[in-house]
Amino acid sequence: MGKPNPRRQNGARRTALRRRVAAMGLPCGICGKPIDYSLPSGRPMSYELDEIVPVSKGGDPLDPGNVQPAHRICNQRKGDGSRTIRSKASFSLPCPTSRKW
Numbered sequence: 463m464g465k466p467n468p469r470r471q472n473g474a475r476r477t478a479l480r481r482r483v484a485a486m487g488l489p490c491g492i493c494g495k496p497i498d499y500s501l502p503s504g505r506p507m508s509y510e511l512d513e514i515v516p517v518s519k520g521g522d523p524l525d526p527g528n529v530q531p532a533h534r535i536c537n538q539r540k541g542d543g544s545r546t547i548r549s550k551a552s553f554s555l556p557c558p559t560s561r562k563w
Contacts, residue, residue: 475524480511483531491530492540506535516542 489496491512501508512532515521519542521528532540 472524476511479524479526479529482526483511483529484509486531488531490533490536492532492536495533497531497533504534506533508534510534510537512537512540518542 484499487499491514497509498507499509503509510532512530513521513523514528514530517523523529
């Protein structure tokens with residue numbers, strides 16, 4: 463049997479931390495773009511709590527100094543690396559374009 467997931471060992475503390483970070487309304491810590499905190503979880507642009515130093519590399523998932531808000535898609539693309547992918551993002555938010563010069 464595998465090791466227990468430290469994110470789920472203390473669910474109440476993790477939930478409180480997740481809510482506290484969401485209440486700040488900060489942009490994505492990975493791409494820097496705004497997060498729509500009203501989106502339901504599971505959507506690509508919805509809010510997730512990202513560990514800056516991944517749990518797999520010894521990071522504490524309950525340490526407020528080791529977490530940041532992130533889009534789900536950004537967090538998934540980052541994976542278990544501790545680097546940010548801001549300059550390597552291969553996606554963008556839709557933005558209106560104009561051909562009027």
